[in-house]
Amino acid sequence: MRIALAPMAGYTDSVFRRICGEMGADYAVSEMISAAALVMKDRKTAELAKIGEGEPPVVLQLFGHDPALMAEAAELLLSGDYPGCSYASPPAGIDINMGCPVRKIVSNGDGSALMLDPPLAARITAAVKEVCARRGVPLSVKFRMGWDSLTAPDFARAVVSAGADRITLHCRTREQMYMPSADPSAAGAVFAAVKEEILGGKTAFCGNGDIDCPEAAERYFINGCTEAAVGRAALGNPWLFRQLKDPAGFVPPGKDEIRALVIRMVEDVVREKGEIRGVRESRSRAAYFIRGLRGSAALRDSLNHADTLSDFVRLLDGSEALRD
Ligand SMILES: Cc1cc2nc3c(=O)[nH]c(=O)nc-3n(C[C@H](O)[C@H](O)[C@H](O)COP(=O)(O)O)c2cc1C
Structure with a gap:
């Protein structure tokens, strides 16, 4: 299908x-x-x-x-x-x-x-x-x-x-x-x-x-x-x-994979749309990926205050919410 x-x-x-x-x-x-x-x-x-x-x-x-x-x-x-x-x-x-x-x-x-x-x-x-x-x-x-x-x-x-x-x-x-x-x-x-x-x-x-x-x-x-x-x-x-x-063969992603994908997504959005707009748009997009994870509320809050790509990536990279 x-x-x-x-x-x-x-x-x-x-x-x-x-x-x-x-x-x-x-x-x-x-x-x-x-x-x-x-x-x-x-x-x-x-x-x-x-x-x-x-x-x-x-x-x-x-x-x-x-x-x-x-x-x-x-x-x-x-x-x-x-x-x-x-x-x-x-x-x-x-x-x-x-x-x-x-x-x-x-x-x-x-x-x-x-x-x-x-x-x-x-x-x-x-x-x-x-x-x-x-x-x-x-x-x-x-x-x-x-x-x-x-x-x-x-x-x-x-x-x-x-x-x-x-x-x-x-x-x-x-x-x-x-x-x-x-x-x-x-x-x-x-x-x-x-x-x-x-x-x-x-x-x-x-x-x-x-x-x-x-x-x-x-x-x-x-x-x-x-x-x-x-x-x-x-x-x-x-x-x-x-x-x-492929429901039977599906293996859910680990947090490392999730983190890597979110970071790649943010980098790509910034490349496409520029840093100011890219980072702004990425806040709500990243929030969907971390929803429900332990520590996600704090991470979401910090991401909402990040204005540059490097800050955004540093926060994602360092967050306990996205560590196995
Ligand atoms: C943020 C958002 C934006 C949407 N934008 C469009 C759109 O541009 N065109 C459209 O036909 N439907 C749009 N939709 C509706 C979705 O395509 C879909 O029909 C709806 O979300 C129901 O599917 P879901 O329950 O899987 O989310 C939008 C939905 C959301 C949540």
Whole structure:
């Protein structure tokens, strides 16, 4: 079964995607990219689409609500014809964000607000699909169970009919945001709605929500998913991809391995983004890796006060929390 790294703004950049690819992720989805900002040639937005050396296949995710603008942005991403474009390998596909629950996004009609307007969602899908088909890459659409109730089966039918080659279902409603637990049985209802397309190989079906062990992934596969996407559980534990790929042979990492990986990650982020921004971003990223370890609260606190790469690495290197 294919296992993906789910898109996470602020986290699934080139550095983290490479790490997850090395651990076995079959593909990874970028942070969400504003179609409007990309079309305006915004440099910061272009950075989000960077694909570096050594990454697994990378699907670039767009958000927006205007079909023509979304198609134009997809064309820019796939042609690479925008300022600041940097691809070590070409994008493996385009994903459309129809699941983001954040108020700033939905109040603009983007993200999960599109679940309230399936005909518009279908028009966006069809417009972007035309570009993807011409450029020879698949189109995926990521959405939730619904706004405040289960409407995903009809919604899935609409976007699949409009040409989605993959659907990714986050098994929570918009109202639930990121709590409570995801409900993989919703995947069963979506599977029933687009069974022919999934079984016929026309559409891949990716399940998402609370996958943190092989048993959790299995709950999606028994509900008809052909793929699974891991979100938050990967943030401090990219080894999870190894475990999901080979549960029986999996050996958990020791603290030396964890420490070495976090240090490498921080160094790579600083190399990519510069010291000030790299260190700042690394604080929350490193915190995921040390969560639950003895002494992690003190280490997290010190990391929050480290301003340079050398201080950051010294703290990680010297911490009891990361010693066997
Ligand atoms: C910090 C954070 C950022 C996220 N950013 C995005 C995003 O840019 N695009 C998107 O489609 N989903 C985004 N998501 C949602 C995740 O892709 C995923 O659907 C959600 O976290 C549920 O999966 P999980 O329970 O495995 O974390 C984000 C989630 C988190 C926690």
